[in-house]
Amino acid sequence: MTMREPGFNTSSEPEEADFALLDLAQKDENQLLSWLYQHFDRGEITWESLYQGTELADLWKSGPILIDLRDQTDFCESLIQRYQREPLGMLITAPSVILADLAVHLRSLTTVSVDGKPTLLRYYDPRSTGPLLKVLEPGQKARLIGPARQWHWYRYGKWWQSLEVQAEPAPEQSAPFAITGAQVKEMDDARVRQFATVLADNYRVHIPAEDAEQFALNEVLKAQQAGINLQADQDRWLRMAIRLKGPLLDSPDWKQLAENSNRTAAQILSQLECEQGL
Numbered sequence: 001m002t003m004r005e006p007g008f009n010t011s012s013e014p015e016e017a018d019f020a021l022l023d024l025a026q027k028d029e030n031q032l033l034s035w036l037y038q039h040f041d042r043g044e045i046t047w048e049s050l051y052q053g054t055e056l057a058d059l060w061k062s063g064p065i066l067i068d069l070r071d072q073t074d075f076c077e078s079l080i081q082r083y084q085r086e087p088l089g090m091l092i093t094a095p096s097v098i099l100a101d102l103a104v105h106l107r108s109l110t111t112v113s114v115d116g117k118p119t120l121l122r123y124y125d126p127r128s129t130g131p132l133l134k135v136l137e138p139g140q141k142a143r144l145i146g147p148a149r150q151w152h153w154y155r156y157g158k159w160w161q162s163l164e165v166q167a168e169p170a171p172e173q174s175a176p177f178a179i180t181g182a183q184v185k186e187m188d189d190a191r192v193r194q195f196a197t198v199l200a201d202n203y204r205v206h207i208p209a210e211d212a213e214q215f216a217l218n219e220v221l222k223a224q225q226a227g228i229n230l231q232a233d234q235d236r237w238l239r240m241a242i243r244l245k246g247p248l249l250d251s252p253d254w255k256q257l258a259e260n261s262n263r264t265a266a267q268i269l270s271q272l273e274c275e276q277g278l
Contacts, residue, residue, distance in 0.1 A: 007133035017091035021124040025062045039075045048103040068099045082099040087126045094148040105146040113178040126153035131190035136184045138229045156198040196220045208245045226265035
């Protein structure tokens, strides 16, 4: 697999932002809109649906909206606090761009070409933004960011930001943003690797290996192979491996419980946590 620059890094909480993307699909219909309208009594907030004028227009209440945050300090602070609790979207720095122009650009990215087939791209979902930037080529990243300066999103208890790229003019509508099926598959690998890197950073001083990143990645992959798919449970798996001072599946404690047993990996993990007092 080709090694690429990640296209993003960790950052402090954004002090200000010009726009926000809010994914209405993350809550029941009208819940996020109602929350947005509650802030209108402090001044008008302008926004546009990215489904407006597309084949998805009828579904706009369950799609992304672009909000102008300029002169909306209180709402921006509320949005930042909410983004830190829920994966609802991202912030955008684009000081020289107007709402309508940025909406045109971002709207052109909602449906992209994947090996020639139209596909929805949830680039604004903070669970996907980093992995997407990780697998894109430099020209694709510039096209994705478009006229903005930077994107900001919250994931794994940290703020992240895209690296600044040369601003790109809005693309011709006849040329949809394109990625390959191979890149889509690479995104899954990038998600796993990013999560493992975060775990390694969290537990570095306790991990019983010189290469903390590789140890964490190996354990996350082993957990997946054992049917442990939730990240919270993979975190538990790694912590148990740390407690037992080595790869979990190689530990005598795991082997003893797994031997001649019909218990699932999740059941064995829970049993070990009870025995180890975790």
